[in-house]
Amino acid sequence: MRSNPAPARVLVVAGTHGNERNAPWLLDHWCRHPGALASCGLDLELVVGNPAAHAQNRRYLERDLNRCFDPALLADPSLAGPDLQRARELVARHGPEADVPCLVALDLHSTTSAMGNSLVIYGRRPTDLALAAGLQARLGLPIYLHEADTAQTGFLVERWPCGLVIEVGPVPQGVITAQICRQTQLAVEAALEVLAAAQARDLRLPPQLLVHRHLCSLDLPRRPDGTPAACLHPALQHRDWWPLQPGDPVFTGPGGEPIGFVPPPGLEDQPVWPVFVNEAAYGEKGIALSLTRRESWPVSPGWLQALTELASQLAQRGAPL
Amino acid sequence: MRSNPAPARVLVVAGTHGNERNAPWLLDHWCRHPGALASCGLDLELVVGNPAAHAQNRRYLERDLNRCFDPALLADPSLAGPDLQRARELVARHGPEADVPCLVALDLHSTTSAMGNSLVIYGRRPTDLALAAGLQARLGLPIYLHEADTAQTGFLVERWPCGLVIEVGPVPQGVITAQICRQTQLAVEAALEVLAAAQARDLRLPPQLLVHRHLCSLDLPRRPDGTPAACLHPALQHRDWWPLQPGDPVFTGPGGEPIGFVPPPGLEDQPVWPVFVNEAAYGEKGIALSLTRRESWPVSPGWLQALTELASQLAQRGAPL
Numbered sequence: 001m002r003s004n005p006a007p008a009r010v011l012v013v014a015g016t017h018g019n020e021r022n023a024p025w026l027l028d029h030w031c032r033h034p035g036a037l038a039s040c041g042l043d044l045e046l047v048v049g050n051p052a053a054h055a056q057n058r059r060y061l062e063r064d065l066n067r068c069f070d071p072a073l074l075a076d077p078s079l080a081g082p083d084l085q086r087a088r089e090l091v092a093r094h095g096p097e098a099d100v101p102c103l104v105a106l107d108l109h110s111t112t113s114a115m116g117n118s119l120v121i122y123g124r125r126p127t128d129l130a131l132a133a134g135l136q137a138r139l140g141l142p143i144y145l146h147e148a149d150t151a152q153t154g155f156l157v158e159r160w161p162c163g164l165v166i167e168v169g170p171v172p173q174g175v176i177t178a179q180i181c182r183q184t185q186l187a188v189e190a191a192l193e194v195l196a197a198a199q200a201r202d203l204r205l206p207p208q209l210l211v212h213r214h215l216c217s218l219d220l221p222r223r224p225d226g227t228p229a230a231c232l233h234p235a236l237q238h239r240d241w242w243p244l245q246p247g248d249p250v251f252t253g254p255g256g257e258p259i260g261f262v263p264p265p266g267l268e269d270q271p272v273w274p275v276f277v278n279e280a281a282y283g284e285k286g287i288a289l290s291l292t293r294r295e296s297w298p299v300s301p302g303w304l305q306a307l308t309e310l311a312s313q314l315a316q317r318g319a320p321l
Numbered sequence: 322m323r324s325n326p327a328p329a330r331v332l333v334v335a336g337t338h339g340n341e342r343n344a345p346w347l348l349d350h351w352c353r354h355p356g357a358l359a360s361c362g363l364d365l366e367l368v369v370g371n372p373a374a375h376a377q378n379r380r381y382l383e384r385d386l387n388r389c390f391d392p393a394l395l396a397d398p399s400l401a402g403p404d405l406q407r408a409r410e411l412v413a414r415h416g417p418e419a420d421v422p423c424l425v426a427l428d429l430h431s432t433t434s435a436m437g438n439s440l441v442i443y444g445r446r447p448t449d450l451a452l453a454a455g456l457q458a459r460l461g462l463p464i465y466l467h468e469a470d471t472a473q474t475g476f477l478v479e480r481w482p483c484g485l486v487i488e489v490g491p492v493p494q495g496v497i498t499a500q501i502c503r504q505t506q507l508a509v510e511a512a513l514e515v516l517a518a519a520q521a522r523d524l525r526l527p528p529q530l531l532v533h534r535h536l537c538s539l540d541l542p543r544r545p546d547g548t549p550a551a552c553l554h555p556a557l558q559h560r561d562w563w564p565l566q567p568g569d570p571v572f573t574g575p576g577g578e579p580i581g582f583v584p585p586p587g588l589e590d591q592p593v594w595p596v597f598v599n600e601a602a603y604g605e606k607g608i609a610l611s612l613t614r615r616e617s618w619p620v621s622p623g624w625l626q627a628l629t630e631l632a633s634q635l636a637q638r639g640a641p642l
Contacts, residue, residue, distance in 0.1 A: 028548065029575035036576060057605075058379075112493040172433040172493030174601035178555040178573050227349065234499040252499050254350035255357060280495035284378075 007315030009043040010195060011094050011102035011163075012188065016066050016109065016156055017281070018053025019173040022180040023108035038189045040196035043315040045094055045102050049156070052082055057174055059281055066107070070154035091159055103310055104131075105163030106191055107156050108184055110171050112280040114238035117183040119143045120165035122155050126300070127162035130205060130307035133299050134194030135164075137206045139186065142241055144275050144292060145211040152285070162310055166191070170238065173280055198304075198311035205299045212241070212273050212292035216264055219286040221251055232278045232288060233258055243271035244291070251288070267291070328636030330364040331516060332415050332423035332484075333509065337387050337430065337477055338602070339374025340494040343501040344429035359510045361517035364636040366415055366423050370477070373403055378495055380602055387428070391475035412480055424631055425452075426484030427512055428477050429505055431492050433601040435559035438504040440464045441486035443476050447621070448483035451526060451628035454620050455515030458527045460507065463562055465596050465613060466532040473606070483631055487512070491559065494601055519625075519632035526620045533562070533594050533613035537585055540607040542572055553599045553609060554579055564592035565612070572609070588612070 014023030027046050030037040037044075048054055050065045061082045068087035073079060094102045104127075109120075119141050121128045132143050144167070146152070157163030166187040171180045197203040220228040230251035236244070244250070244261055246268065251259040263272070272291040276282060335344030348367050351358040358365075369375055371386045382403045389408035394400060415423045425448075430441075440462050442449045453464050465488070467473070478484030487508040492501045518524035541549040551572035557565070565571070567589065570579040584593070593612040597603060 025549065025552065026575060033575075112496050170493070172491070172496075172601050174494060174604065175433050175599055176549075176552045177558055177599065178552055178577070179558070181552065181575065182577070228346065228497075231346065231497045231499055231502065237498055237500070254347060254354075254502065256499070256503070278496055278498070280493050283495065 006099070006101055007043070008096070008101045008103040008313050009045045009094075009315060010192065011045045011047065011105040011160065012108070013047050013049045013090075013105060013156065014108045015051070015054045016049030016107055017059045017064075018050050018055070019057050019059050020110040021057075021174060021176050022110050022168070022171065023184055024048055024054055025176050026181050026184060027108075037185070038192065040192045041316050042192055042196055042199075044192075045100070047090070047094060049090070049107070050083065050086055052086070059173075066109075066156050067152065067154040069156050069159045071159075073154055074159075087156075090156070095159060096161055103161050103313055104195060105157045105160035106188060107163065107165045108188065109165055109167045110180055110184075111167055111169035111276065112172060113169050113276045113278060114240045115142075115144075115167050115169045115275065116241070117141055117187055118167045119187075120167050121145055122158050123147050125162065126303040126306035127310050128157075128164055129209065129300075130198070130203075130303035131162060131191065131194055132164060133205045133209045133303065134197070134203060134307075135187065135190050136209065137204075138190045138193065141187065143209070143211045144290075145213045147214055149214055149217075151217075162307065164191075195307075195311050195314065198307045199314055199316065201308055203304060203308065205304055207299055209297045209299050210294065211297060212275060212294055215267060215272060215291045215293055217287040217290040218250070220288045221259065229253065230259055236274065236277060236289070238277070240275050240277050241273055243294075244274055245271050264291075327420070327422055328364070329417070329422045329424040329634050330366045330415075330636060331513065332366045332368065332426040332481065333429065334368050334370045334411075334426060334477065335429045336372070336375045337370030337428055338380045338385075339371050339376070340378050340380050341431040342378075342495060342497045343431050343489070343492060344505055345369055345375055346497050347502050347505060348429075358506070359513065361513045362637050363513055363517055363520075365513075366421070368411070368415060370411070370428070371404065371407055373407070380494075387430075387477050388473065388475040390477050390480045392480075394475055395480075408477075411477070416480060417482055424482050424634055425516060426478045426481035427509060428484065428486045429509065430486055430488045431501055431505075432488055432490035432597065433493060434490050434597050434599060435561045436463075436465075436488050436490045436596065437562070438462055438508055439488050440508075441488050442466055443479050444468050446483065447624040447627035448631050449478075449485055450530065450621075451519070451524075451624035452483060452512065452515055453485060454526045454530045454624065455518070455524060455628075456508065456511050457530065458525075459511045459514065462508065464530070464532045465611075466534045468535055470535055470538075472538075483628065485512075516628075516632050516635065519628045520635055520637065522629055524625060524629065526625050528620055530618045530620050531615065532618060533596060533615050536588060536593060536612045536614055538608040538611040539571070541609045542580065550574065551580055557595065557598060557610070559598070561596050561598050562594055564615075565595055566592050585612075
């Protein structure tokens with residue numbers, strides 16, 4: 001049980017990365033015309049994640065905001081910087097212990113990869129799995145389950161009791177397209193439907209959840225001086241969510257010579273599914289693509305129970321708790 | 322006639338915009354493996370346009386380098402800034418009056434618009450028109466003729482006696498793809514073929530040149546506070562080089578309502594051809610797309626003569642002038 005008994009809201013964050021422009025543009029529209037987003041009666045908190053980066057059309061100013069939510073980082077008084085300060089501010093203003101608390105966070109992103117309309121969840125929290133299962137049942141969205149990756153931590157939604165990323169692409173950084181906006185809105189509205197159904201104790205989940213579980217990431221082949229010696233092979237461009245077999249072309253040198261996929265140790269036996277293929281922002285992180293395994297999990301009754309309990313604490317507009 | 326009698330080179334510039342990554346990656350390869358670019362024996366100067374912006378993966382630092390080459394800007398001692406200084410440096414080091422002069426500039430760009438493999442020329446210099454005609458005859462590339470646009474001036478290639486932009490897309494900023502690299506290399510090699518043929522007095526031009534002549538640019542509809550009230554209509558996304566008729570959908574509000582094309586005064590009578598549709602970097606310039614008129618021009622014998630004369634001053638490797 002929360003120590004704070006105030007009715008809670010759903011946090012909807014757009015522009016956590018300042019050069020992803022579609023969701024912030026939509027959010028601005030929703031703020032001007034509250035009826036434009038079907039909220040199923042839930043009280044929402046609509047927030048631009050990194051307004052300073054958004055104003056400069058840059059992913060972040062000094063530090064990737066969506067890697068700032070590690071508890072140790074947030075609590076370290078020796079660390080400052082505008083992005084980390086913004087992370088602290090978001091938690092203070094809209095976290096589960098805030099005066100107007102939020103219990104669920106929907107973090108809206110776009111990508112240059114052909115992820116389509118997709119979800120990213122972090123770890124295996126029952127509430128997240130229930131929300132993702134409800135969304136997958138409604139829209140069929142693929143799910144990237146990010147876990148066990150010590151190089152990538154501190155994601156925003158991890159600091160809320162329930163939350164996921166809605167990740168839509170392909171779209172260049174800095175570009176707004178009607179299709180990406182439409183997909184984003186569909187996913188947000190479906191998530192709110194799931195939460196409202198859970199609150200009404202009326203949510204039904206499918207028997208199985210299909211996840212793409214993170215295994216590892218691949219960097220481009222690099223020269224001794226660190227510069228890339230190859231780029232992505234054209235046969236793999238825009239092939240997110242498609243299986244990759246040993247020997248399939250993955251990279252290509254500047255002269256066009258293909259470089260085949262050599263599975264990392266332990267991954268030789270089955271195909272893997274690439275995600276975030278050639279995402280512009282991941283070059284600096286040394287990620288040309290990430291590899292996942294496609295798995296079908298039985299949906300546990302405990303997931304539904306956890307989300308139902310959480311959703312019972314959400315405010316319903318016109319019906320105070 | 323040039324005052325400087327040194328044999329001249331062809332300047333090939335990549336990364337004039339620091340977040341356009343394909344050409345600089347190719348250029349790095351060409352520098353490491355000179356045989357990787359078929360130069361037809363011409364002496365080349367391979368240069369990264371804006372290394373400081375490239376290092377930061379940003380279009381520019383303070384001022385768009387590809388708008389810095391206005392003679393008044395270059396000469397104004399009261400103006401400084403790293404991008405303008407770099408423009409001055411490029412002219413001093415590689416301009417037609419430099420110690421190792423360049424007489425032709427090929428400036429390699431990429432775009433988020435679906436321009437395909439295309440050329441941009443600025444004004445109607447006979448040398449540029451001949452080079453573009455030779456390229457169009459070889460590869461069929463469409464040509465955007467930029468002129469009479471007081472809002473957009475100071476392009477790099479204008480400071481060399483002959484030059485054009487090779488513009489390839491769509492590709493997101495910050496992303497390298499094999500296809501964009503391949504298209505870029507094809508266009509560069511074809512341009513060098515044309516120049517070498519002109520030097521050998523062996524260039525033949527087609528009877529007609531097809532150009533898309535700049536008319537004007539359209540901005541997004543905006544609210545009184547300057548924020549965009551609409552985005553590009555999905556029917557127009559990636560429709561560069563396709564004719565647009567009055568009433569065709571151009572923009573759409575956040576709710577999906579279409580906004581039809583109303584031709585600006587004087588352009589009601591014939592279709593127009595959009596280019597640079599939804600280019601990410603042009604949002605800040607207030608350009609959602611530019612409109613052109615498709616025109617077929619007879620190729621003038623004077624163009625060939627001008628380019629042949631210019632090309633005669635280029636160094637031929639192993640064959641000093």
